[in-house]
Amino acid sequence: MGTILIVDDTLFMRTLLKNILFSGGHTIAGEAANGEEAVAKYKELKPDLVTMDVVMPKVNGIEALKTIKQLDPAARVVMCTAVGQEQMVKLAIKSGAKGYIVKPFQAPKVLEEIKNVLAS
């Protein structure tokens, strides 16, 4: 179990992820609605893991991931994006993402991925 920062520009997806992660016994460290906020919250909260949406206003998920990895090379970030944008996988993995989930997702699989990344 770990503390998790949820980053997504839609309240609906944040709430869904919050429910899924909470049901898996994780603690929600905080939420952010864009990449800029994500970096600020990461510095402040130092979560065990971040779920990061890719397409967001202001600073996108890939840029936020790069900044977080510069701040903390050991940061565990799981990218999260819509079907059809999986081409971002390589870029995200190259930038240091530890995992990747595609919307729409199913709770048990998300929890499994989070568990694997936390154990890594």
Next chain:
Amino acid sequence: MKEVPVKIEHDGKWIVVKAAVGEDRITFPAPVNQEILFKSIFDLDERKSILIVSAKGNPEIVARIASVEKVLVILKRLFLAHCNAYRLMAYFMSPAIRGGVMIKNAQWEKGSIVVVKTGIWFVSAVKQVCVPLSDVAAIELTKRDVQGKQTDVVRIDHVESGDVVSSLILCPLSTLQVLANFLKDATKGMDMKGTELDALDQQVAMLVYSGMDSHAIENMLNIPHKQLDAIYDRIIKLGIAEVVTIRREVQLTTKGVRYISDATKTQTN
């Protein structure tokens, strides 16, 4: 002609025979006395290590065959290579995504796609995977990054043991278009075009997909139970969802209130 040991269902019983496998047919000796030409096979299904072979004939032949894995692999390879089906050489990745999570180390495999009456088979040198058409949730011609290049692929989503699994097929664009159209035609009973859901209904469907129960959905969307029930009715009517459990809300009777009062007294004394 090679002989392989198989069990075949005959008159409601499983019997062991040595089937003769030739270049173009399989023959089951007495008491089955049946011959199936590979080219007459129009459907092949696999359920729990039992191959179900449907072939043209008068009457139509349906043979249920069981055997050790090694023999089944040989039979499947022969049947799929020669049966009456839509077949194309392609690269495929199956599964590529399971439950929204990318499969790590998933790789493109060279092989063929064989579409029979009730299923799509992904066949390579080491793999023979069947996706029943009835389990196909979506077929889409889309683009994926393949070796750094945006490439056209067909994505097939299907439901497997409650998980949504995505597989990808890669071949020349003209073939992909034909394949996508063929598959869409084969699964047109599942087509959702024309099914209008409003934004809230869609959110509910998405939450159900993600595994949320009614209580969580009511809390997340801040809607009363009756409204959620009405949305459930709509999506059930459209065939999008089905009832798996009916839960009840109860209130205590006078007897129940008395019981709790007594129990509380006992605990506090």
